[in-house]
Amino acid sequence: MSDTSHLHGAEFLKSQTAGLSEPAGSKALGESTERSAKQVREMAATIPQWQDWREAAHRIKRYAVAHLDKLLAEFERNISVRGVTVLYAADAAEANRLVIQIAQEHGVKRVVKSKTMVSEEMELNHALADVGVTALETDLGEYLVQLAGQRPTHIVTPALHLSAEDCGRLFADKLDEPYTAEHKALTDIARRHLREEYLRADMGVSGVNFAVAETGTIAIVENEGNAGLSTSAPPVHVALMGIEKVIPRIEHLPVFLNLLGRSGTGQKLTSYTHLIHGATPGKKMYVIILDNGRTRALADPKTRVALACIRCGSCLNNCPVYRRVGGWAYGWVYPGPIGSIITPQLVGLEKAGKLPFASSLCGACAEACPVKIDIAHQLVYLRHRAAKEPSPVRSMAERLMWKSWAWSMSGPLRYWLTMTAVRIGVRLAKFLPWHPLQLGAWTRGRELPRVPKATFRGNWRHNEK
């Protein structure tokens, strides 16, 4: 079990998941996610083998997740023969210690980072800052979020919540640049500031999209060129990956590249795909493989499939709840439907047991998922676990309520009695000045259904006799 208490994310989770019930996302968030979901759908519709790709990717990932022990050892063997050091970390704290050790060994003062969700799990930037090392995000979205002192709201487009005007103000404020809201001018500013940093940095930190066991290769996809620079310019490169990133063979890679670019942003392929086999001559490279709760997901055969996720962000874009509450409401690194199934497993149901309830179970996530994770089904299963295991939603009162409901729904007479009471209740409700609890939650914005004179079964008895 991983220790996450050091994460202020865990604290954050406690206070923020309450926000799930109220929409806090902007109109812009809703519109842009809808637009991108539509682009992906249209793109997928032009590909006759789309469903076959999804199925293939699903099977490869399921196989990989079931054979992690073998595949990780194979990956380690094949990449370490080329001089790369492979290290394992049981939890975020251990991973941070390893990164800090590497940094200190090489006298690192400045780090450039390309996009890595794992480092968000680790809160790596804070850990480095504590030992006097500055870490700079180089992915444009991450850079903006870092400048603003915020957290990403999306796993692929971290600054989705910021408008061009917001960015202009941010640059004016933090970088002393003249205000502009023009896209090209904004990226030019960011590029100018970031360029120097690659050359000054002593170490680059990156994520890993896929680790190929057979060849000992790591694949990193990106659109901005920053990952290429972060991994090759500084003298040391540290790649961070979760244990689930490994795939068996190099011939499996294309199906994922095809799916990831398309599902993430509607692109046929990301602008850059880096296949890294080892350190650039004269430089050092490390791969840190992190568990951080993943083996907990692995232990339950029903939830294991969540580890197949390739972090494309498509389930977020398609989720009507995410579109309205935004990424922060989920309280931790992974928002949206994938967050609601993975966070409770990584940080524990005790902390995140509420997340699986942040869904109408509409299934738009599962329909969009390029690796066919049955996210909606996972959500209900985790609700079941959250209702049984220690979690913020486990409640004796609710259990009793459902127990009596089950009793009243297990025979026609009891059913009749209960339903008659409900009908009377609904009839009388409009005379009440104030509606308590769930009734109040309903009538806050909706009328109650009209109560008809007779029921279906009453009429049936009457007509069919």
Place this chain on the structure above:
Amino acid sequence: MIKLTNHSPPVWEYPKYEPGEPVGLFIPCYIDQFFPASGEATVELLRRQNVPVEYPKEQTCCGQPAFNSGYWDEARRVVRHFCDTFEPYRWIVGPSGSCTAMCRVFFEQVDPDPRIVEIGRRVVELTEFLVNVLGVTDTGARYPHKVALHIGCHTRRELGVVDPPMTLLRSIRDLEYHELPNMEECCGFGGTFSVKMAGTSLAMGRTKVENLAKCGADVLVSPDTSCLMHIEGLLRRDPATRHIQTKHLAEILVADE
């Protein structure tokens, strides 16, 4: 038993319906109590196709509310009652996609007992039964109104039933079809979600209502009464949308106006 031959999107293989075979009519609890007209239209539609309809009086609920709330042990008790009630029928037909999905897709999660799973797999949603099993494409209805269609998410994604309601709707004479913009997005009902996460549920519902008002329909029909209960509740709250009616699709499939 209905077999799943593909998932995502789901594709089902149905056994053959033998003429004269009685179907067990499954009227979900909220339809029984609050929307009996949907149930009565269902009976009428089936009888017009010469399908003998029997209504087992022991029936109550499919167990979905407890299941979706995570209380599976409690749901299991109700699921078993459902299966005991409907065991004699090879076909179980109901006017609710969401309850059908509970039976056909989710019973096996609550209770892996093969008997339960098998009975769950006999449940068919009404329009699915008419179109996919009986091959009906026209019910002979006439309904001269401006109509929009909403397909509930369980019907759409868990059952993959999108064409049947569409086909039947299009066969109605004098009907003016108005497509709901962004019609695949959830209306925000989601069972207990509607009260547990009321703010978000309402925000989703309001988008649906806005789109409905925008598309110019006077009547919203659906194979899912539970979504309609939520949408109707929102429509009636706002004077600007109070004139828009909601009806189960079955009700207009038997209309002759």
